[in-house]
Amino acid sequence: xxxxxxxxxLSFPILSATIFIPLAGxxxxxxxxxxxxxxxxxLITGIINFxxxxxxxxxxxxDTYLFxxxxxKPWIPGHSIYYALGIDxxxxxxxxxxxxxxxxxxxxxxxxxxxxxxxxxFCILLMESAMIGVFCSLDFILFYIxxxxxxxxxxxxxxxxxxxQKDYASIKFFIYTLSGSVFLLVAIIAVYLTxxxxxxxxxxxxxxxxxxxxxxxxxxxxAFAIKVPMFPFHTWLPAAHTEAPTxxxxxxxxxxxxxxxxxxxxxxxxxxxxxxxFFAPYIIVLSLIAIIYGGFVCLRQTDMKRLIAFxxxxxxxxxxxxxxxxxxxxxxxxLLQMLNHGITTGALFLCVGIIxxxxxxxxxxxxxxxGKIMPVYMGFFxxxxxxxxxxxxxxxxxxxxxxxxxxxxxxxxxxxxxxVGALVAAAYMLLLLKRIAWGRDxxxxxxxxxxREIIYLLPLVVFVLWVGLFPKPFxxxxxxxxxHLVTEMQRFM
Amino acid sequence: MHSETIRPLIPVVIVLITSILILVxxxxxxxxxxxxxxxxxxxxxxxxSMVPSVMNGHTLxxxxxxxxxxxxxxxxxxxxxxxxxxxxxxxxxxxxxxNIGYMRSLNEHAQTRYYTCFAIAILGAQGVSFSGSLFxxxxxxEIITIFTYPLVAHHQDEEAYAGGKKYIIYLMGTSKGFLLPxxxxxxxxxxxxxxxxxxxxxxxxxxxxNIWIVVTYILFIGGFAKAAIMPLHNxxxxxxxxxxxxxxxxHAVAVVKAGVFCISRVMLSTFGIEMLHRLNLGIYTAYFVSxxxxxxxxxxxxxDDLKARLAYSTxxxxxxxxxxxxLLDPAGVLGGVIHIVNHGFSKITLFFCAGAIYVAxxxxxxxxxxxxxxxxxxxxxxxxxxxxxxxxxxxxAGFISKWYLLNGALGIHNTTIVVILMISTxxxxxxxxxxxxxxxxxxxxxxxxxxxxKEAPLTMVVPIVVASLISVVIGIFPQFFVxxxxxxxx
Numbered sequence: 001x002x003x004x005x006x007x008x009x010l011s012f013p014i015l016s017a018t019i020f021i022p023l024a025g026x027x028x029x030x031x032x033x034x035x036x037x038x039x040x041x042x043l044i045t046g047i048i049n050f051x052x053x054x055x056x057x058x059x060x061x062x063d064t065y066l067f068x069x070x071x072x073k074p075w076i077p078g079h080s081i082y083y084a085l086g087i088d089x090x091x092x093x094x095x096x097x098x099x100x101x102x103x104x105x106x107x108x109x110x111x112x113x114x115x116x117x118x119x120x121x122f123c124i125l126l127m128e129s130a131m132i133g134v135f136c137s138l139d140f141i142l143f144y145i146x147x148x149x150x151x152x153x154x155x156x157x158x159x160x161x162x163x164x165q166k167d168y169a170s171i172k173f174f175i176y177t178l179s180g181s182v183f184l185l186v187a188i189i190a191v192y193l194t195x196x197x198x199x200x201x202x203x204x205x206x207x208x209x210x211x212x213x214x215x216x217x218x219x220x221x222x223a224f225a226i227k228v229p230m231f232p233f234h235t236w237l238p239a240a241h242t243e244a245p246t247x248x249x250x251x252x253x254x255x256x257x258x259x260x261x262x263x264x265x266x267x268x269x270x271x272x273x274x275x276x277x278f279f280a281p282y283i284i285v286l287s288l289i290a291i292i293y294g295g296f297v298c299l300r301q302t303d304m305k306r307l308i309a310f311x312x313x314x315x316x317x318x319x320x321x322x323x324x325x326x327x328x329x330x331x332x333x334x335l336l337q338m339l340n341h342g343i344t345t346g347a348l349f350l351c352v353g354i355i356x357x358x359x360x361x362x363x364x365x366x367x368x369x370x371g372k373i374m375p376v377y378m379g380f381f382x383x384x385x386x387x388x389x390x391x392x393x394x395x396x397x398x399x400x401x402x403x404x405x406x407x408x409x410x411x412x413x414x415x416x417x418x419x420v421g422a423l424v425a426a427a428y429m430l431l432l433l434k435r436i437a438w439g440r441d442x443x444x445x446x447x448x449x450x451x452r453e454i455i456y457l458l459p460l461v462v463f464v465l466w467v468g469l470f471p472k473p474f475x476x477x478x479x480x481x482x483x484h485l486v487t488e489m490q491r492f493m
Numbered sequence: 494m495h496s497e498t499i500r501p502l503i504p505v506v507i508v509l510i511t512s513i514l515i516l517v518x519x520x521x522x523x524x525x526x527x528x529x530x531x532x533x534x535x536x537x538x539x540x541x542s543m544v545p546s547v548m549n550g551h552t553l554x555x556x557x558x559x560x561x562x563x564x565x566x567x568x569x570x571x572x573x574x575x576x577x578x579x580x581x582x583x584x585x586x587x588x589x590x591x592n593i594g595y596m597r598s599l600n601e602h603a604q605t606r607y608y609t610c611f612a613i614a615i616l617g618a619q620g621v622s623f624s625g626s627l628f629x630x631x632x633x634x635e636i637i638t639i640f641t642y643p644l645v646a647h648h649q650d651e652e653a654y655a656g657g658k659k660y661i662i663y664l665m666g667t668s669k670g671f672l673l674p675x676x677x678x679x680x681x682x683x684x685x686x687x688x689x690x691x692x693x694x695x696x697x698x699x700x701x702x703n704i705w706i707v708v709t710y711i712l713f714i715g716g717f718a719k720a721a722i723m724p725l726h727n728x729x730x731x732x733x734x735x736x737x738x739x740x741x742x743x744h745a746v747a748v749v750k751a752g753v754f755c756i757s758r759v760m761l762s763t764f765g766i767e768m769l770h771r772l773n774l775g776i777y778t779a780y781f782v783s784x785x786x787x788x789x790x791x792x793x794x795x796x797d798d799l800k801a802r803l804a805y806s807t808x809x810x811x812x813x814x815x816x817x818x819x820l821l822d823p824a825g826v827l828g829g830v831i832h833i834v835n836h837g838f839s840k841i842t843l844f845f846c847a848g849a850i851y852v853a854x855x856x857x858x859x860x861x862x863x864x865x866x867x868x869x870x871x872x873x874x875x876x877x878x879x880x881x882x883x884x885x886x887x888x889x890a891g892f893i894s895k896w897y898l899l900n901g902a903l904g905i906h907n908t909t910i911v912v913i914l915m916i917s918t919x920x921x922x923x924x925x926x927x928x929x930x931x932x933x934x935x936x937x938x939x940x941x942x943x944x945x946x947k948e949a950p951l952t953m954v955v956p957i958v959v960a961s962l963i964s965v966v967i968g969i970f971p972q973f974f975v976x977x978x979x980x981x982x983x
Contacts, residue, residue: 472558
């Protein structure tokens with residue numbers, strides 16, 4: 001195991017810290033009585049964790065594909081289960097994304113959540129811990145524990161603080177994800193029985209037999225396809241996204257969906273490369289269906305949140321498309337798209353949350369004609385809408401461009417189909433934008449955004465432009481890891 | 494010779510700051526309009542200051558950021574960029590004064606949004622002209638599309654929404670559907686999106702088989718729907734629902750010129766004359782746009798609405814520019830590119846006149862304009878000069894374009910093109926001359942004075958007269974622009 005790790009050289013175990021600080025903060029909340037203090041502590045915990053995670057970026061070495069900041073201790077020695085942590089180019093930014101969004105989620109729930117504030121903040125922090133844990137784990141058992149641990153707070157977020165149909169949505173979310181997890185567990189056990197170890201890096205690129213890879217791939221792929229979600233496993237997503245409270249939707253869209261595509265990159269490709277190549281055409285077709293079908297469904301939505309939820313299906317289609325082109329551009333694009341989708345869709349959900357707090361409706365019609373009433377809000381909403389349909393100069397364009405270059409260089413027909421999806425994306429986002437800004441003459445007195453709301457959207461604006469115009473630091477950091485993946489995959493082509 | 498300097502970025506930054514200042518001063522109208530005026534003048538001078546270096550054979554380049562290997566967000570100033578950069582910044586000054594007169598006379602709503610979007614559209618135009626790669630070009634091209642939409646749909650009524658919808662569907666549809674894959678294919682074949690240095694070689698020398706190069710070329714031509722080549726021209730007449738200064742901006746300054754500029758840029762700097770020759774694409778493009786030249790002129794003849802007639806005239810005239818470049822002959826390229834300038838000045842005059850007539854009389858139809866020349870002599874005088882330019886009569890600017898275009902067609906010994914140019918000239922005269930005739934020689938001379946019709950406000954009339962006079966000046970002294978474009982030719 002040690003040969004895959006660059007051990008942590010900082011004076012403290014930084015990965016453990018980022019995982020467990022939110023958990024500690026969550027436990028601290030039990031002893032606090034005042035609601036305001038609860039919120040403040042949750043916010044401070046989130047901010048501290050974000051600042052610590054910035055150290056990861058500062059000390060990350062982009063010139064190696066090995067797992068960095070490694071921590072490696074025996075946990076259950078009898079069964080070769082280890083407490084193994086480490087991050088590489090794939091996970092670094094996903095962790096930063098999570099730690100950035102957590103305090104924003106606390107901020108956006110400041111007034112929107114009025115009941116059971118303590119429990120709500122507890123769930124948010126618990127989610128943060130579990131999500132970072134998933135990205136850091138290099139041991140299957142540890143990974144699986146964090147993976148399952150995400151499920152419960154998310155379920156609670158939807159089931160307790162959700163919208164009118166929260167029962168339906170939360171149960172559907174739970175059943176879907178849990179059944180995916182079962183397949184995941186099967187695959188993990190199969191790999192363990194073959195390799196005799198729960199180490200994730202140890203299971204990669206070992207050249208198993210094709211039949212073994214075939215079935216293990218399928219088990220992994222079903223689990224991850226539900227999470228992404230890929231067509232036709234996407235039906236839990238609109239319900240869950242729509243009914244969840246704003247913070248829940250942001251976590252769902254921005255981080256939870258990435259678990260699926262992360263799984264493809266971390267497990268399917270390296271552990272079952274031959275099967276990945278074998279199944280690539282099918283996955284590409286499913287991705288294209290998701291891109292185009294997701295787009296067309298968006299065109300007919302009347303609910304803002306549902307529309308953004310379905311747009312996630314299309315966006316994540318680009319991610320899986322990029323992964324299964326097996327080109328460097330495709331991988332880079334997929335990873336960038338994962339971050340970009342996290343930022344942009346998160347921002348759009350925050351925007352919907354802002355308007356929902358004022359009009360208590362998510363219907364496009366009820367919220368149309370805001371251009372005159374809320375000009376600042378329209379500025380932000382317009383900006384993120386442009387980003388959502390990959391307007392050049394924004395983050396999504398760079399990601400989409402990378403994915404499309406990867407796709408066109410491996411299969412031009414698939415490329416042209418993806419272009420259709422990009423076209424539909426522009427159509428539904430612009431239609432939404434026009435309706436919200438100019439839908440009707442409205443003279444209601446609705447307050448424009450306040451300072452707190454502007455504060456939590458501004459970091460996302462910065463990120464959109466940063467990746468959109470100066471993506472080099474991001475691309476540079478992830479490239480070595482992905483180059484290694486491409487080289488290893490080419491051995492099996 | 495390449496000089497790495499930040500100067501190509503300066504005009505873009507000035508316009509960006511201007512648009513932010515406009516937005517910030519939304520409560521104080523006079524301050525807001527001051528920023529427009531100051532911004533436009535500063536932009537023009539920052540562009541003009543680069544002329545001497547280019548005349549001395551320098552190409553100014555600046556790379557802002559690298560997106561991927563071979564994909565740069567970079568800027569580049571050469572003769573071709575300066576042509577478009579100069580006229581779009583210079584005409585912005587005219588348009589700004591005219592805007593103030595027009596918007597205040599008609600007491601239009603949402604003026605801050607209007608001025609901001611106007612400025613950002615110019616930002617797009619400046620960016621397009623100084624783009625150093627297809628990536629930058631695409632970025633600024635799309636900025637123009639998005640930020641002109643609120644201008645087209647400015648009135649926010651049913652008609653405006655319908656026009657705006659068509660506008661955005663045509664422009665966004667083609668740029669996402671055709672232009673984006675064309676850009677990506679270029680990268681996939683050549684590994685590079687920067688423009689080539691000369692106009693001979695292009696970048697496709699590095700790779701790509703012929704079929705795919707042709708496909709990419711067709712996607713490019715279809716992708717730049719702003720050039721309004723048939724059958725992708727229909728957005729332009731529909732966009733006439735916009736306030737008149739916007740129409741002027743669309744037709745003469747930012748939008749359509751961005752389209753033809755981009756086509757010229759891609760033909761010359763991405764494909765290169767050699768490649769177009771080798772695949773025979775030049776002459777087919779010329780024939781293809783000839784159809785637009787003739788058909789649009791014929792449609793223009795049938796229009797009684799002044800702006801609609803001008804719109805179809807634009808469709809026809811734009812194709813002259815593409816035609817000239819497609820001849821791939823020095824004289825042809827010169828004639829095409831210089832028409833960006835000549836058409837710019839003349840067409841903005843014509844639209845400004847249409848707007849002035851509307852402000853003064855609320856009339857839109859040509860048939861209602863009998864004798865109007867007596868009530869509005871300056872406006873209609875300028876209109877007469879500018880329409881002479883459109884027809885291509887000496888000594889007005891349009892003559893210079895026609896002269897070089899004909900030279901180019903004769904240079905490659907293609908009589909078909911010569912005949913097309915001649916027929917088109919007759920058609921041009923056919924739809925422009927009657928307007929001037931009606932204004933000055935038909936109807937009762939005193940008919941309008943009874944209604945107390947006077948010229949539009951001075952902020953409108955002065956830009957009209959000056960723009961038309963410039964058409965005459967560059968018709969008589971074309972050396973500056975001819976010399977500048979000469980730098981482009983091998």
